[in-house]
Amino acid sequence: MSQLPIVALVPTGGTIGARGRDRLDLAFYGELDQQHAMEELLEVIPEVRAVARVRPVPFRSAASHALQVEDVLRLARRVVQLVADPSVDGVVVTHGTNTLEETAFVLALVLSTDKPVVLTGSMRPASGLSSDSPINLFNAIRLAAAPGASGRGVLVLMDDTVHSARDVTKASTARLDAFRGAELGPLGFIEPDGSVLFHHRREPWPAEGAFSVSGLAALPRVDVVMSYLGADASLIDASVRAGAAGIVSAGTGAGFPTPAEQAALEAAADGGVVVVQASRTGSGRVGVSPAVMARGIVSAGNLAPVKARLLLMLVLTRTHDPRRVAEYFGCA
Numbered sequence: 644m645s646q647l648p649i650v651a652l653v654p655t656g657g658t659i660g661a662r663g664r665d666r667l668d669l670a671f672y673g674e675l676d677q678q679h680a681m682e683e684l685l686e687v688i689p690e691v692r693a694v695a696r697v698r699p700v701p702f703r704s705a706a707s708h709a710l711q712v713e714d715v716l717r718l719a720r721r722v723v724q725l726v727a728d729p730s731v732d733g734v735v736v737t738h739g740t741n742t743l744e745e746t747a748f749v750l751a752l753v754l755s756t757d758k759p760v761v762l763t764g765s766m767r768p769a770s771g772l773s774s775d776s777p778i779n780l781f782n783a784i785r786l787a788a789a790p791g792a793s794g795r796g797v798l799v800l801m802d803d804t805v806h807s808a809r810d811v812t813k814a815s816t817a818r819l820d821a822f823r824g825a826e827l828g829p830l831g832f833i834e835p836d837g838s839v840l841f842h843h844r845r846e847p848w849p850a851e852g853a854f855s856v857s858g859l860a861a862l863p864r865v866d867v868v869m870s871y872l873g874a875d876a877s878l879i880d881a882s883v884r885a886g887a888a889g890i891v892s893a894g895t896g897a898g899f900p901t902p903a904e905q906a907a908l909e910a911a912a913d914g915g916v917v918v919v920q921a922s923r924t925g926s927g928r929v930g931v932s933p934a935v936m937a938r939g940i941v942s943a944g945n946l947a948p949v950k951a952r953l954l955l956m957l958v959l960t961r962t963h964d965p966r967r968v969a970e971y972f973g974c975a
C-alpha cells in the first residue's frame with residue numbers, strides 16, 4: 644500500500660484553536676497555545692490518520708489582528724522551506740480569520756510551488772457549540788493531501804469551500820460562510836462524501852510567485868486611506884508625514900476619491916509616494932483615467948485595498964516607477 648501524503652501543519656493562532664468559558668462563549672473567548680490546541684483538535688479528528696500523516700511545525704501564535712507584517716514574512720520563509728522539503732507533500736496553515744486573506748495573499752506572492760498550501764481557520768472556537776474548527780482543520784488537511792489540489796496556487800479552505808488566496812475575502816464578521824471569492828466565486832468544494840471537487844482554475848496573475856522573501860526582514864510603509872462623503876486631505880497628508888512610501892486609496896464606488904483627496908494624492912505622487920487607486924466596494928475592477936494615470940497614479944485592478952497594500956509593499960522593494968508598478972497590478 645502506498646504511503647499517505649505528509650502534510651506539514653503550521654499553527655499561527657486564531658479561533659480555530661481557541662477555548663471559551665463554556666459552549667456558548669462564541670465571541671470573547673481566549674486564545675490558547677496553538678501548538679497544544681492543534682494537538683487537542685487532532686485528537687478529536689482521528690479520521691485524519693486515514694488521509695495524511697500530519698507533521699506539526701511550531702510557529703509563533705497570535706490572534707490574527709495582532710500579527711505584524713514581519714510575522715507574516717517569517718511565516719512565508721518557513722513555508723518556503725517546507726515546500727522545498729522533498730518529504731513534505733502539502734502544507735496547512737491555521738490562522739485567525741480576521742486577517743487570513745492578507746497572509747494567504749502574501750504567501751501567494753512569494754511561493755512558487757505546485758505543492759498544495761492551504762490556509763484555514765474557524766468562525767467558532769474549538770470549545771463552542773457546533774464549532775467549525777474540527778471540520779475545517781480536517782478538510783484543510785484533506786485538501787492539502789489531495790492530488791487535484793496541486794498547481795492551483797495558495798488556497799483557503801473554510802466552510803467546505805475552496806477559495807483562491809488572490810480573490811478571497813472575509814465578508815462577514817461571524818457567519819460560518821464568512822469567506823467569499825467576491826465576484827469571482829469559489830474554486831471548488833469538499834463534498835459530504837469527501838470528494839475534493841474543483842470547478843474553476845484561477846487564471847495566472849502577474850505578481851503570483853513573483854517575489855522572494857529570503858533576506859526580506861521588513862517592508863516599506865504603505866497606508867490605506869478610505870474615502871467617504873466629504874473626506875478631506877488630512878489622512879493622506881498624515882500618511883505622507885508618517886513616511887509612507889506608498890498609499891492605497893480605497894476610493895468610493897468605482898474608485899473615486901473626493902476632489903480634496905485626489906489633489907492630495909496627486910501632490911503625494913509628485914513628491915515620490917507611489918499611489919495606487921482601489922475601491923472600497925470589495926468587488927470589481929477600478930479604471931484609472933489617462934489623465935490620472937499621467938499623474939503617476941496606478942490602478943489596483945480588482946485587488947481589495949488591503950491586498951493592494953501588501954503587493955505595493957513588496958513591489959516597492961524593487962521599483963518606484965509607476966509604469967513598472969502597474970505591470971505587477973496587471974494594469975499597465
Ligand SMILES: NC(=O)C[C@H](N)C(=O)O
Nearest residue numbers: 657658706707739740741
Ligand atoms: N475567527 C477568528 O479567527 C477571529 C480571531 N480572533 C482571529 O484571530 O482573527
